[in-house]
Amino acid sequence: MRREEYGDLVAFLSVAEERSFTRAAVRLGTSQSSLSHTVRRLEERLGVRLLTRTTRNVSPTEAGGQLAATLRPAFDDIDTRLDGLRNLRGTPSGTIRLTSGKYAAQMILLPVVERLLGEYPDLSIEISVDQRLVDIVEERFDAGVRLGEQVEKDMIAVRIGPDMSMAVVGSPAYFDRHPVPQTPYNLTEHNCINLRLPTRGEFYPWEFERDGHPLNVRVNGQFACNDVDTLVEAALAGVGLLCLPDYLLTQLTAEGRLIRVLEDWCPPLPGFHLYYPSRRQAPPGFQLLVEALRYRG
Incomplete structure (x- = not known):
């Protein structure tokens, strides 16, 4: 294969994956017109249309879809082998993208990243802060961080934090007006603050367990929000009861500004994990980050 033919295939795959000449041009560092000309030249050489173009979007034809499905594993294998060659340098370098x-x-x-960047000047790390459950493969992240129970089974998961539990809390002012719930069933008698989940847009169902028996409760109340800090402020103001991971509320409960209830219904859960797809030859920088984050408590 001639060098320009390889470049044409890279250009086509970028457009097919981005579903946009504009985004693919940014990804490749070229112009939209040049990219369009390259793909058209590939279609003429193969004698088949690879992309369907409209004023609103771009999508692969059946032939284009087959070609893209062939190219992606091949290019991934090339990238893996090139990563293996870079490993011979022995010095962590390159960019690691995390969500x-x-x-x-x-x-x-951040504490680990700050230390590594100071020790390895050729290493760069980008963190995208997002409350969604991100598909790291689709969005091209090297790894992500989630609570253990949220990690997909086909991912490698490395524990980077201790166990946690959910905590139901209310302000002293709220409990001046309402009795303390003794079981999750009593929550129907309370004004509860709902968290709108960022990924699916649903309200978070409050999850409990006792003696090995799980119990999910759909609570009701006058206030809901998708921002955790705002929810905490509402609870402090006495709006209602709130259920969040305990690590978000530890200081407030220690200070007595929020009172924790139903603690015996909230067992420990797996804490934060770093998760990523299987990589046969992970770059030195990524291996270094994984080991630095690994929880040894």
């Missing part, structure tokens, strides 16, 4: 929620990014990732 994480805000708390884990600040409290777990």
